[in-house]
Amino acid sequence: MTGSKVTTLAEAVAAHVRDGMTVALEGFGHLIPFAAGHEIIRQRRRDLTMCRMTPDILTDQLLVAGCVSRLVASFFASGSAGSLYEIRRRVEQHDPAPLETEEYSHYGMYCRYEAGAKRLPFQPLLSYVGSDLPALNPRIRSVESPYGEGRVYVVPPLNPDVTIVHAQRADANGNTQLWGITGAQAPAAYAASAVIVTVEEVVAPETVRADPNRTLIPAHAVDAVVEVPGGAHPSYAQGCYDRDSAFYREWTPISRDRERALAWIDEWIHGTADHAGYLAKLGEQRWDGLRVAPAPSGSVSYGRRQG
């Protein structure tokens, strides 16, 4: 599966994300694929089952925009910055409509992607003994250890129709490299039928191949590669730009008022043609505040056989 997979975000989303699909947008606090999520909003997809360990503001926005009817997740708030009010309105008041949720712990959710990627019928973990979570979620089941230590909880595979991730870089074939917090991106990609990777930069194959241990998602698992600089904003890309924590704080009052949230979607997503337009609207000055100073990893050698 060689050959360039580079395309535009509009084309990638149009080609791979369809109404009613199960879509994983992964990125644990870091490298959250906001630009791709915003494009799903622009294309007005409906009735998606959204899979994300930490739904974050991105899910709140997709819910406000009416794209999502079901949520598979393990944390229903926005990191340190408080509640996601659209999620709360849906769950607590069924306003404007109920939201079906399927809930795990972080490791339970991660193990679902692992089982999905490995085509295992289930994955055991040590969590949940004594917890009410299995009663709430009948997909959490248990099996007896055949070695005599009693029963252990298991989770079933999660195999999204599409997984979308953001990374620092990939080559045109889709060999994808990320560093910093790597989240559930690799198993979520391998678990999916189709994978879209957005990156800060499409780089030469030689750049990737100089450091193959950094490739966490090889080309064979990737269907579309899109260069989207700043594509994780307001989350961050390690070494590229920092989290827009001010935006995270600003979202709380926006999210609390459904009309304001709708207006935000209209202005910032439907009101911009693409992510470049969104960033232009954000402005150079705000972006300047997110810049980070370089902190080089240093280079190691892989060696070449001589003679």
Add this chain to the structure above:
Amino acid sequence: MTGSKVTTLAEAVAAHVRDGMTVALEGFGHLIPFAAGHEIIRQRRRDLTMCRMTPDILTDQLLVAGCVSRLVASFFASGSAGSLYEIRRRVEQHDPAPLETEEYSHYGMYCRYEAGAKRLPFQPLLSYVGSDLPALNPRIRSVESPYGEGRVYVVPPLNPDVTIVHAQRADANGNTQLWGITGAQAPAAYAASAVIVTVEEVVAPETVRADPNRTLIPAHAVDAVVEVPGGAHPSYAQGCYDRDSAFYREWTPISRDRERALAWIDEWIHGTADHAGYLAKLGEQRWDGLRVAPAPSGSVSYGRRQG
């Protein structure tokens, strides 16, 4: 668990490897901890249960030297270079004594380390349906999927008393970085009660911390750090030196003749005080033939928050 763990190989082996223990020396073709294995021979340990996915020449040598009475493994030959005759003599002719073996496939063996590291009572995998391996090895069992897809084979945890690995570099606290083929080193280390890491180079903490994604075994899992340049010979260390393929070919006739093999152990292991002595005996010229040209990975940035 901060503070230097740097010691000598003689001290590390004396402190952590005792007769009758279950010892994992991992490294999949790459970074095989030969120097540590040779030190086990020098210290005349007995009755060890040796765990290695690919026993390789190292296990053949430990068997010749009388250190090992039991072998847990998934491949009983020496890569492309043919039979390990000491293993074959033990198994086929019980000469000079039988060798108890416990056998898995590669992924089965890997999953045992995984289950050991994660303290899971078992790990499922898709292998073995229809194979005779479960009949040969009663530790390979099966469980029924609670999601209705039938039974699947599982393997139990493997928790060595000691795991020994070799790596390109670590800091004095034991934060260990390796690249190239990473094998079962990380799960084998986490599965063990004690861990010895030998490295090509002990580096400053700043070097490790400049690229934290390369740390596969953090300090908290490591008990002893030993700087042993060339410690993987005759296997290799990516970027440092190449495999001594000539030695691999030379071992076949040595291994075929038990008296020759014993003489080799006497001359090369008992006849040298330590690994530096072994390398000196090997000679500068032979080492020159294993040198590799540099192939830099290039540097990425992790970024620093400004202001």
Add this chain to the structure above:
Amino acid sequence: MTADSSARVGGSSTADAAITEGVTVDVSEVPPHSAEFLATVAARELAGRHRVFAGVGLPTLAVDLAKRTVNPGVELVYESGVVGAHPEAMAEGIADSVLVSGSEAMLSMDALFGYVLQGGYVDVGFLGAAQVDRIGNINTSVIGDWRRPEVRLPGSGGASDIIASAREIVVVLRRHDPAALPEEVDFCTSPSPVRARRQDGFHQPQGAGVTTVITPLGVLRRPDRDGELELAAVHPGVTVAEVTGNTGWDLRVRGDVAETPRPRTEDVRLLREEIDTVRLYLR
């Protein structure tokens, strides 16, 4: 072993003996319900511990303070995969880039939850909660009926994974009333080993569960894996009766109940001027 248990009752003006070794230092008058007070008390719990798994919120603040005061060598572990963080600035959340840059290891989440946590390497799991009950069950999921809750809380995150495998759990609560400390939680997200044991035939978790709950009124401890929470210390100006009256069950009071030492002014200065300069947690 902890700062609290060595402190005297009765509003002494000398600060935590474990820190100052008898030297008199300035103590701060910040009220016991303040984030500064809670964070300082929480930070002291980390004296002598090797490895701490810090959850979202106030725990992030407390571990930062601990690393600057009572335990510079403490190894900070985060569910995002960070091991041995050396942040140059306060982390605004458990996935902040400052936790990553300069850390000792950046593991996969599988290695973090599987090897580090389930592997038994975490001494203290440091969590926030909406409710903690008598035997140390934690609720972070819902208030009310979970089919249509009054309040949808964040859910488990890593909490129900952490409680199963961390050696012990320290919880910081920002309220102390019968709703936050009920006889039994509305929903058990992260179970006490007492509750886990009732699930007959299951492989039992290795963790001791919640051993310490720090609230705006005092410190509750559950010294016995099979036991219940009891009052170990009251904060300055708080009476034992106030604590028991605001707890949702008949709270047992230890015979040696202590008074919590006040934060040092230096602790409060560090929190305000060097750690949480943006007032993210110090609300």
Add this chain to the structure above:
Amino acid sequence: MTADSSARVGGSSTADAAITEGVTVDVSEVPPHSAEFLATVAARELAGRHRVFAGVGLPTLAVDLAKRTVNPGVELVYESGVVGAHPEAMAEGIADSVLVSGSEAMLSMDALFGYVLQGGYVDVGFLGAAQVDRIGNINTSVIGDWRRPEVRLPGSGGASDIIASAREIVVVLRRHDPAALPEEVDFCTSPSPVRARRQDGFHQPQGAGVTTVITPLGVLRRPDRDGELELAAVHPGVTVAEVTGNTGWDLRVRGDVAETPRPRTEDVRLLREEIDTVRLYLR
């Protein structure tokens, strides 16, 4: 689809049509039992395949040749974790440093076996064997009784993992006699899906099992997941009767049995002068 099935029977001196598109090229007279011959036949099996999992030994040689001739775009995957190898020299084994340097990805073994293999990304698993039987079971463990074997073979390595999940398996044998091709293997290391199905109630492997066996006498194929191996091609100078007489069961012969095209002199030159210059596999 394969080179063999498009070739004519009867010792034509024109080489493989799939490679040369009708142009007459020099063919080599290396004997069919030579490593050069076997590697060339094996390499041609890879035309049109995306992703190949190369085992220890002759397969390593064959995939190198395939990448230089019939399928430059083939993605080479090794159990050591290498994905998309671009070796600058012939790999002396599946863990050779030349497979790592310049590769597209160096995955953990968990990702390689779990995600890539079990995940269904491998089109062809390319294995050596001591025995292959009628329905395509592979023995790489022991000859004789496994409790005290006559010959202790290398064992499974990755083979029993690969056969369960690779779309199909190609085996190269260096002998063709009833001992190497018995009615039933002495020990089944890596099972045919036919044998797997007899294990009632088990989640069945997705792979088709062994579809092709290349021997010094000919090429056997098992076109049906539920079927048995049959003779599809004989090597030049070999009769059908020679093959059936040296096979341990009543080998079915296809109506359209072909003659294997000889290697091109260029294939042999590449193998000898550019690939296996140290004569590691070309023994």
